[in-house]
Amino acid sequence: MEYSKEFKAAISNFSSVEKDRLIFRLLKKDKLLSKKLYFELIDPETTDNKRDAMEEIVAEKVLLASKYISNQKYFLSIIRTISAEITEHVKITTDKFGEVSLNLLLINKILDYNEDLSRLRFDNVYKLYLYIINKTVKALLLTKKLDADYWMEIDEHLDELYGKILQNNYLSKLFINNGIDFNWLTSDKIPENFDLIIKEIKSQGFLR
Numbered sequence: 159m160e161y162s163k164e165f166k167a168a169i170s171n172f173s174s175v176e177k178d179r180l181i182f183r184l185l186k187k188d189k190l191l192s193k194k195l196y197f198e199l200i201d202p203e204t205t206d207n208k209r210d211a212m213e214e215i216v217a218e219k220v221l222l223a224s225k226y227i228s229n230q231k232y233f234l235s236i237i238r239t240i241s242a243e244i245t246e247h248v249k250i251t252t253d254k255f256g257e258v259s260l261n262l263l264l265i266n267k268i269l270d271y272n273e274d275l276s277r278l279r280f281d282n283v284y285k286l287y288l289y290i291i292n293k294t295v296k297a298l299l300l301t302k303k304l305d306a307d308y309w310m311e312i313d314e315h316l317d318e319l320y321g322k323i324l325q326n327n328y329l330s331k332l333f334i335n336n337g338i339d340f341n342w343l344t345s346d347k348i349p350e351n352f353d354l355i356i357k358e359i360k361s362q363g364f365l366r
Contacts, residue, residue, distance in 0.1 A: 194250045209256040220267035227274045258300045262315035269322035309345035316343045336364040
C-alpha cells in the first residue's frame with residue numbers, strides 16, 4: 159500500500175503522545191514488528207548471537223521430532239514449524255547468511271536419520287523428500303545472492319548435504335528425477351541463470 163503525501167503529513171502532525179499511543183497499538187497487533195524493533199533498538203544480542211541460538215534450537219527440535227519419523231505427516235508438520243522459526247529469525251534480524259545456513263542445517267539434521275528414513279516406504283517419505291529438495295533449491299538460489307565471502311562456509315553445509323543425499327537411494331534418485339544436478343551443490347558451480355533453470359524445471363511439472 160502506498161501512502162499519499164497528505165496522509166503522511168497528517169501523521170506527522172500528530173502530537174508526540176498521539177504518535178506513541180498509535181505506535182504501541184500497532185505493536186500489540188504486530189508481534190513480529192515488535193520483536194524486530196526490540197532487536198534493532200535495544201537487544202544486546204547480535205545477529206551472530208541470534209543465529210548461534212537458532213542453530214541450537216534447530217538441532218534440539220529435530221532431535222525431538224525424530225521420535226515421530228514413522229508418523230511422516232506429523233514429523234513433516236514439526237519440520238515446517240521449525241522452518242517457520244527460521245523464517246521469523248530472518249525477518250527479525252535480516253540475517254541473509256543465516257537464511258541459507260540455518261535451512262541447510264535443518265536439512266542436514268533431518269538426514270542424520272537416513273537409516274530410519276530408509277526403513278519407510280517411498281510413498282510415505284515422498285512429501286518429506288520433495289520438501290528437502292525444494293529447500294535445497296531455495297538455499298542454492300539464495301546462495302547466488304550472497305557475497306562470495308560466505309561461500310566457503312555455505313559449502314561446508316552443502317558438502318555434508320551431498321554426502322547424506324548419496325547415502326539415501328530414494329532421495330538421490332528423486333533429486334535426479336527432478337532435474338537437480340549434484341554439481342550445483344557447490345557455491346561457485348551454481349549456474350548464473352539458476353533461477354531460469356529452476357523456473358523451466360517447474361514449468362515441466364517437477365519440484366511439486
